[in-house]
Amino acid sequence: MDGSVILDNVVMRFDDFTAIEPTSLEIRSGEFFSFLGPSGCGKTTLLNIISGFLSPTDGDVRIGNASMRGVPVNHRPTAMIFQNLALFPLMSVYQNIEFGLEVRGVDRATRRRKADELLELVALGGSGGKPVSALSGGQKQRVAIARALAVEPRVLLLDEPLSALDLKLRQHMRNELKAIQRKTGITFIYITHDQGEALAMSDRVAVMSAGRIQQVADPETLYHRPQTGFVATFVGENNRLAGRVIECRDGRATLDIPGLGRLSGRSGSELSPGRPAALFVRPESLSLSDAVGSAAASMLEAHIETVSFEGAWRMLEARLIATRETVRILVGQGAGDVLQPGQTARFGYDPDNAIVLADDGAPTHDAEMGETPRASSQPAQENRHVPSA
Amino acid sequence: MFRQLKARFGVPVAMAIVGILGVWLIAMVTLPQLQMIDYSFRPSLLPAEIGGPKDGWTLANYVTLFNNDIHLSIFFKTLWSSVFVTLLTLLVSYPLAYYLAKIATPGQAALCLLLLIVPFWINEILRTFSWFILLAFRGPLNEILLSLGLIERPIRFLNGDTGVLVGMVYAYLLFMVFPLYNAIExxxxxxxxxxxxxxxxxxxxxxxxxxxxxxxxxxxxxxMTFMLAAGSYAVPALLGSPGSRWFTQIIYNWFFEGGDWNQGAAYAFLLLILCIGFMALVMRLFKVGLADIAK
Structure with a gap:
């Protein structure tokens, strides 16, 4: 069963607003693929195009190598899990799960057997007779999954289905979704604005912004090798220092940053001397200067403004003395103990852990959020990705 | 209710509200109805005989209906026709309500609702008369059908039940569209x-x-549609023919032409019982309670 999904130059325009810029992409059969982006980036539009609720202005969607042009929603080999689940409240759990089979003319006994199998799969065995209203949030989630799987889709589309759950349950359901995906081998296409979700579950992630796919890669690559400023700031946290390229050699780029002088990092995109670029250093890659201690390290002097305790870590917010920009630094407990707001400290980073990306005027995530770069705190991210390395 | 009103407005205002409501319900709704029930169980007498030996409670007025084949057939015809009007109105209203609630943009929905409501600013009699003109033997509808070649000679729409059905579906459309619209929305x-x-x-x-x-x-x-249809007087009176009389017309005749209020009251109560019976049946059929309907 070929569950591959190919977007062939898909464009979506509403009147004079372009929701999806020309987009081509191949999602492999059996892959857990996520579209990650802030609200309004076009990811839900893309999902609606794949499911057939919207017809693209131009381009084609191919599922299992068959063109979906002119194929209505109810004849596509896809099934959707809605953000609000959209379980049928007037039907029992059985009736919900069996609905798609009933539509296909499957007889009663086979329907019931299939529903029981699916209820076992989602660990809800024996709940078939209950009304939907008697279920908890997590159980409703499972029924929605079972209902969608009942029609044996080649592709399962998930529209932020976990967003209504509390943190603990959400983390649990993540693992469960991943396990179900492995067990069934169905292609999962997952839409989310929560990078923690996308990184934790996906085989590959497409980061979207303003109707455009910024980068498609596996989670590790996205985190360590972002290709655009948007990806660097949207996936995980990052400190952005803008300047101009001085030289570019052996995969290493050096920038001249006003007030800070020459700083370098790995070059992450096409760079040429004289062009604007930005250096991205993650909070966990910055450390107190004595901890770095090597000649390779680059130094920054900053004034500590806030210290927030986060269990094993402390997040510092500090203002660079030279440029008045705010940077965020993640430090381990030992180092964090001695730091107090009001102190001045020197921070360093290993250039191998920083990346330089061309600043082509494309929006970074922060600019899109209407914030000046690093001038204020990032939106709350309860699932900050902290690599163990 | 009184306690809530008292908490909100104080004793004098609360008492005034409950008092006015009580007077209205008792003096203007309940008592006249009881009076009519009382009438319906008494023989029609000359003023001088009232309170005399002939006066007393009897079922005679109710029995009249069952001894009069014509009246009885009109009674049941009213029932079936009203059911038919109700189904027809539902059939017309459902797509309209669905369109308004789920397909139309807010602007389109507002425009449509306005267009639906505006004709209802005109008196029901006048609206019914306009249908009389439209459906007339030499009226515009026949002219259009003739000129399109769909019919060879004009149809007498106003001769049988057609005119009454069309007029009623139109007259009570909104009473169907709005509850449907609210529910689907x-x-x-x-x-x-x-x-x-x-x-x-x-x-x-x-x-x-x-x-x-x-x-x-x-x-x-x-x-709502059934109640209005069964109790309708203007539409069958204007758009109907002698062959399509409505039970309300017979009640009217007892009251104002026969001058027999007692007989009229009995007929009116039989119609009321019919309507309540229908309502109970529909509620059972749809498995809804009064609380669902009041929503």
Whole structure:
């Protein structure tokens, strides 16, 4: 069963607003693929195009190598899990799960057997007779999954289905979704604005912004090798220092940053001397200067403004003395103990852990959020990705 | 209720509100109805005989209906025709209400609702008369059908029940559209999308998802339309022919032409019992309670 999904130059325009810029992409059969982006980036539009609720202005969607042009929603080999689940409240759990089979003319006994199998799969065995209203949030989630799987889709589309759950349950359901995906081998296409979700579950992630796919890669690559400023700031946290390229050699780029002088990092995109670029250093890659201690390290002097305790870590917010920009630094407990707001400290980073990306005027995530770069705190991210390395 | 009003407005205002409501309900609704029930169980007498030996309670006025074949057939004809009007109105209103609630943009919906409501600013008699003109033997509808070649000679729409049915569907359309619209509007659009996504065609989506959700609205609309249709006087009087008389016309005749209020009251109560019976039946059929309908 070929569950591959190919977007062939898909464009979506509403009147004079372009929701999806020309987009081509191949999602492999059996892959857990996520579209990650802030609200309004076009990811839900893309999902609606794949499911057939919207017809693209131009381009084609191919599922299992068959063109979906002119194929209505109810004849596509896809099934959707809605953000609000959209379980049928007037039907029992059985009736919900069996609905798609009933539509296909499957007889009663086979329907019931299939529903029981699916209820076992989602660990809800024996709940078939209950009304939907008697279920908890997590159980409703499972029924929605079972209902969608009942029609044996080649592709399962998930529209932020976990967003209504509390943190603990959400983390649990993540693992469960991943396990179900492995067990069934169905292609999962997952839409989310929560990078923690996308990184934790996906085989590959497409980061979207303003109707455009910024980068498609596996989670590790996205985190360590972002290709655009948007990806660097949207996936995980990052400190952005803008300047101009001085030289570019052996995969290493050096920038001249006003007030800070020459700083370098790995070059992450096409760079040429004289062009604007930005250096991205993650909070966990910055450390107190004595901890770095090597000649390779680059130094920054900053004034500590806030210290927030986060269990094993402390997040510092500090203002660079030279440029008045705010940077965020993640430090381990030992180092964090001695730091107090009001102190001045020197921070360093290993250039191998920083990346330089061309600043082509494309929006970074922060600019899109209407914030000046690093001038204020990032939106709350309860699932900050902290690599163990 | 009194306690809540007292807490909110204080004793004097609360007492005034409850008092006015009580006077209105008792003096202007309940007592006249009781008076009519009393009338219906007494013989029609000359003023001088009232309170005399001939005066007393009797079922004679109710028995009259069952001894008069013509009246009885009109009684049941009114029942069936009203059911038919109700179903026809439902059939016309459902697509309209669905369009307004789920397909139209807010602007389109507002425009449509306005266009639906504006004719109702005109008196019902005048609206019914305009249908009289439209449906007349030499009226515009016949002219159009003739000029399109769909018919060879004009149809006498006003001769049988056609005119009455058309007039009633039109007159009571809004009483069906609004409860339906309210019910369908509250349906989460994702429910419809989910049904489609699971493979259901549009007929099945309506049958399994939209209609079950809209059931209280359908019941409300049906009850209102049936009550209005069964109790209608102007439409059958203007658009009907002698062959399509409505039971209300017979009641009217007892009161104002026969001058027999007692007989008229008995007939009116039989019609009321019919309507209540229908309402109970619909509520049982749709498995809805009074609370669902009041929503």
């Amino acid at each position: 509250s349906l989460d659009g994702n429910q419809i999308r989910a049904a489609r996504d699971l493979g259901a065609g549009s007929l099945r989506t309506h049958w399994r998802i939209v209609i079950p959700h809209a059931k209280p609205g359908i019941a409300t609309g049906c009850i």
